[in-house]
Amino acid sequence: MSQHNPETAGVSAYSQSKHSRRFDLFKTVFTLPVIIYAILLVLIPLVYIFFLSFLKSDNYGGYLFEFNLENYGEFFDSTYLSIFLKSAGIGLVTTFICLLISYPFAIFLRDLPEKRRNLIMKLVMVPFLTNSLIRTYGLITLLRKNGVINSTLIGAGVISSPLALMYNNVGIITGMVYTLLPFMLMPVCSAVVKVDQNLLDAAEDLGAGKFAKLFKIYLPLTIQGAFNGSLMVFIPAIGYFFIADILGGGKAMIIGNLIKNQFLTARNWPLGAALSIILLLFTFILVRIYRKIGGSLDELGGG
Amino acid sequence: MSFKKNHRLRKAYITIVMLLLFLPIFILIAFSFNESKLNVVFTGFTFDWYARLFANADLIDAFKNTILIAVLSTGISTVIGVLSAVGLKKFQFRGHGLIDKLIYIPIVIPEIVLGIALLSVFTLAKLELGFWTVLLAHISFSVPFVITSVRSTLYSLPKHVESAAADLGASRWQIFWHITLPLIWPGIVSGALLAFTLSMDDVVISYFAAGPGTNTLPLYIYANIKTGISPDVNALTSIMLVITVITLTTSAYFQSRKVAARSIS
Numbered sequence A: 001m002s003q004h005n006p007e008t009a010g011v012s013a014y015s016q017s018k019h020s021r022r023f024d025l026f027k028t029v030f031t032l033p034v035i036i037y038a039i040l041l042v043l044i045p046l047v048y049i050f051f052l053s054f055l056k057s058d059n060y061g062g063y064l065f066e067f068n069l070e071n072y073g074e075f076f077d078s079t080y081l082s083i084f085l086k087s088a089g090i091g092l093v094t095t096f097i098c099l100l101i102s103y104p105f106a107i108f109l110r111d112l113p114e115k116r117r118n119l120i121m122k123l124v125m126v127p128f129l130t131n132s133l134i135r136t137y138g139l140i141t142l143l144r145k146n147g148v149i150n151s152t153l154i155g156a157g158v159i160s161s162p163l164a165l166m167y168n169n170v171g172i173i174t175g176m177v178y179t180l181l182p183f184m185l186m187p188v189c190s191a192v193v194k195v196d197q198n199l200l201d202a203a204e205d206l207g208a209g210k211f212a213k214l215f216k217i218y219l220p221l222t223i224q225g226a227f228n229g230s231l232m233v234f235i236p237a238i239g240y241f242f243i244a245d246i247l248g249g250g251k252a253m254i255i256g257n258l259i260k261n262q263f264l265t266a267r268n269w270p271l272g273a274a275l276s277i278i279l280l281l282f283t284f285i286l287v288r289i290y291r292k293i294g295g296s297l298d299e300l301g302g303g
Numbered sequence B: 001m002s003f004k005k006n007h008r009l010r011k012a013y014i015t016i017v018m019l020l021l022f023l024p025i026f027i028l029i030a031f032s033f034n035e036s037k038l039n040v041v042f043t044g045f046t047f048d049w050y051a052r053l054f055a056n057a058d059l060i061d062a063f064k065n066t067i068l069i070a071v072l073s074t075g076i077s078t079v080i081g082v083l084s085a086v087g088l089k090k091f092q093f094r095g096h097g098l099i100d101k102l103i104y105i106p107i108v109i110p111e112i113v114l115g116i117a118l119l120s121v122f123t124l125a126k127l128e129l130g131f132w133t134v135l136l137a138h139i140s141f142s143v144p145f146v147i148t149s150v151r152s153t154l155y156s157l158p159k160h161v162e163s164a165a166a167d168l169g170a171s172r173w174q175i176f177w178h179i180t181l182p183l184i185w186p187g188i189v190s191g192a193l194l195a196f197t198l199s200m201d202d203v204v205i206s207y208f209a210a211g212p213g214t215n216t217l218p219l220y221i222y223a224n225i226k227t228g229i230s231p232d233v234n235a236l237t238s239i240m241l242v243i244t245v246i247t248l249t250t251s252a253y254f255q256s257r258k259v260a261a262r263s264i265s
Helices: A006-014 A025-052 A070-075 A078-109 A114-129 A132-143 A148-155 A169-193 A197-205 A210-221 A223-237 A241-247 A255-264 A269-292 A297-302 B003-031 B048-055 B057-090 B096-102 B111-124 B131-154 B161-167 B172-183 B185-201 B204-210 B217-224 B232-264
Strands: none
Touching: A025 A269, A025 B057, A025 B096, A025 B111, A025 B131, A070 A078, A070 A269, A078 A169, A078 A210, A078 A223, A078 A255, A078 B003, A114 A169, A114 B003, A114 B185, A114 B232, A132 A148, A132 A169, A132 A241, A132 B003, A132 B217, A132 B232, A169 A223, A169 A241, A169 B003, A197 A210, A210 A223, A223 A269, A223 A297, A241 A255, A241 B204, A255 A269, A255 B111, A255 B204, A269 A297, A269 B111, A297 B131, B003 B232, B048 B057, B048 B232, B057 B096, B057 B131, B057 B172, B057 B185, B057 B217, B057 B232, B111 B131, B111 B204, B131 B185, B131 B204, B161 B172, B172 B185, B204 B217, B217 B232
16 A cells, blocks of 8 residues: 655655545645745736736826836836946945855854854844844944944044945945845855865865965855855845945935835836846846756755 | 964954944944933933833834734744645645745845735735735745745655554544654744744835835834934844843753753653
């Protein structure tokens, strides 16, 4: 009756071959919720904005059912394109800084005893338990003109007038790095910790210096972890409008602000939808590259 | 090798990065004890803001909504996530492949895209934006994280235990309840924890799903951040942080004791 092939053992214990045609309550309980969830809360919303992106706005928050590609044409309008490019630039700089901080951190972490290492990895997650907006607010207290950093530096006589640490791109990038760094630290650390010590010893015996080890051993062996972290940093870094809003002082715009404005201020939903679809396509291309280099979707987002 | 000196430098680097990560949170806590209403200079020590906090009805209301949404969305997403992970592994059905791809989408897409997509369908379905739409939105982004977390433990289950139980006459419900569920428990706990954290941390999706009526803590702060936030928010944040850290450490402590007890027996 039951097979003992390990591949199918799990399935055979659950499948009910005797009356497979009849209504199967067990199967329904375990499959219906995910079907309803995936269709109602994922598929329909995305298909709907795809559909919206081809409509025309009536300029009053509604839309006219005239199919056209104008919204996508507008993307190539210089103002939107320049915001996309600038936002991608901010995202890239943020990602690069996070990589730069995470690699030494991960390599040094290797030397620590396992217990301490695990504790630190857990502590990295703790800032997430306070809302990211609250943390951004904490950052303002530090960065603003009369904030903690400036008053400390002036008090110590290092500078005479306050540095402009926010209301500019420096502020946005600081905010993004600070908010998103744990997403880079986690995958990079877990990849670096797994690198085989024998390889490093062998390289050292053959005369490899620190940088040779970094570029010839660590980087090639941890490329998946680095790409995983880069995805989890770059994608939010082009969408987190509240950080650009608060630390960029309203002048600076990233893609997130642009889309938000189309939905809430300009009330041109079709254009907002088209911009979102472009962002989505861009994301899917990045994920595709990640999978091409052997990355697993289950490992994204700390899952 | 200059191992010792090098070692100290390396430890210092790790300590500095960790401190920087926590610095804004420490500053927030410090200013919750500050006499001045402005979060600028420390003028003197007081517990005043902790007392005043309870008089700020808007803030308390926002806090209640945030916690309630986090607890409900974690509970619902965990149940859906566990059933889904087990169901997707055990059963083949039409559309299985598509569903399997769809559940990864909320993990990888920019939050803003999910936010506006949900806002659009909520409007289309004529749902009134508020508490319930925020809850739905949080379920929407939490379920995939629970599924992937449960899945990783599900695939490392010892083989044959389920079929052994079946051979001994256990029903499928009994197998799930007495064999599978206890074995995947660590994955369920970490998935639920992740869902809770994501719900507490979210700004972008709540922003679109909430509409003008409902207040959650991040929306309250977002609305007030430009005019200035009074230290009672710092006080509330400090209380929340202390509660979550205590809950986490005690649960980690009990889990490690359980694991230790199990390995002895």
